[in-house]
Amino acid sequence: MKRIVIMGATSGIGLRVAEIFAKAGWLVGAAGRKEKVLRKLQSDYPEKIRYAQINIDDTDAPNRMRDLINRLGGMDIYFHVAGIGYENEALVTEHDTATAQTNVVGFTRMIDTAFRYFRSHGRRGRIAAVTSVAGTNGIGELASYSASKKYQQTYLTALDQLARMQGLDISFTDIRPGWIRTPLLNPDRIYPMTMTLDHAVVGIVRAIIARKRVCIVDWRWNLLVRAWSLLPDRLWELLPIRVSTQATFAEDKADTKTEKQLQSPESPAKVAVPAPLSPASTTDLS
Ligand SMILES: NC(=O)c1ccc[n+]([C@@H]2O[C@H](COP(=O)([O-])OP(=O)(O)OC[C@H]3O[C@@H](n4cnc5c(N)ncnc54)[C@H](OP(=O)(O)O)[C@@H]3O)[C@@H](O)[C@H]2O)c1
DSSP states (O other), rough: OOEEEEEOOSSHHOOOOOOOOHHOOOOOEEESSOOOHHHHHHHHSSTTTTEEEOOTTTTTTHHHHHHHHHHHHHHHHHEEEEOOOOTTTTTOHHHHHHHHHHIIIIIHHHHHHHHHHHHHHHEEEEEEEEOOOGGOOOOGGGGGHHHHHHHHHHHHHHHHHHHTTOOEEEEEEEEEEEEEETSSSSEEEEEEOOHHHHHHHHHHHHHHHTTSSSSEESHHHHHHHHHHHHHHHHHHHSSOOOOEEOOOHHHHHHHHHHHHHTTTTTTTGSSSSOOSSHHHHHHOOO
16 A cells, blocks of 8 residues: 655645545555644544644654654655745744744755655655745745745755765655645635635646656646746846735635636546556556
8 A cells, every 4th residue: 555644734735635645545644733633634534544743843843754654654755735824025024934944944854854764765755845836936025935935946956866866766746836725825815816726636636646846736827937937037026026915805706716617627536546656557647
């Protein structure tokens, strides 16, 4: 039985992906801070879920993760979803430093732990992480968040290079979504091109299974990010990027309509059964 550890499985993307893998018969090591949610997840899938309460900001988080891996009987994929972010136009320092603590320090702590685990257990494995399209360029209203996501993307590139230099068969997947309606977003505000969770997880699970190196979710964000990347820094800095606007009733309805339309072409049921890890079957999810 294949085993995946999901760090940040108590909400949003991580919780949904944990359910998908458990339904598909994988053994899932679910981790996060909210024990109540983890307990409920295990009671929903008693045969498939093991859990551990882990705060990646704590220095003992690697020990807890190794304990979880032992209880699972090993790990084939490490999926790092845990993260925080604030719209912080006012530059509240506590918000910026908390973001760096979790998205940079905590991320590094856990990705290193996964890398070392794979290096010392069979010299192979897979590390996937949810970064963000926000890591493409610095975004004024999301300064620490966008910088932390750029750090994560660069870190994954560096470890990919290191794995090759050390002759390890460890593959990396950097998943960069645009806005997804999860508890991470302020429910009272409208974000451009927002996706439903159901729509976004289709692309996310496919990227993990297919061992994509970088995956921007979804195609509209892919086009936008390509355009952003072409802009010279001096031009980017002149752009007044507004991350969100206050929702009006009409906008709320329009947002919901777009999300419904996005859901129809690809139902989440299509990814309900991830293929096993063997290379021959990894891309066959259609
Ligand atoms: N939603 C979006 O629009 C969007 C877009 C691009 C990228 N992302 C990225 O996707 C990831 C997941 O976000 P989401 O939208 O699913 O948000 P979410 O619903 O708020 O989930 C965040 C998850 O991270 C966990 N987490 C946060 N701090 C942690 C810590 N110190 N230790 C352990 N776990 C921690 C939370 O666990 P607890 O609940 O147990 O605290 C929760 O499971 C984040 O990295 C985010 O940056 C999100």
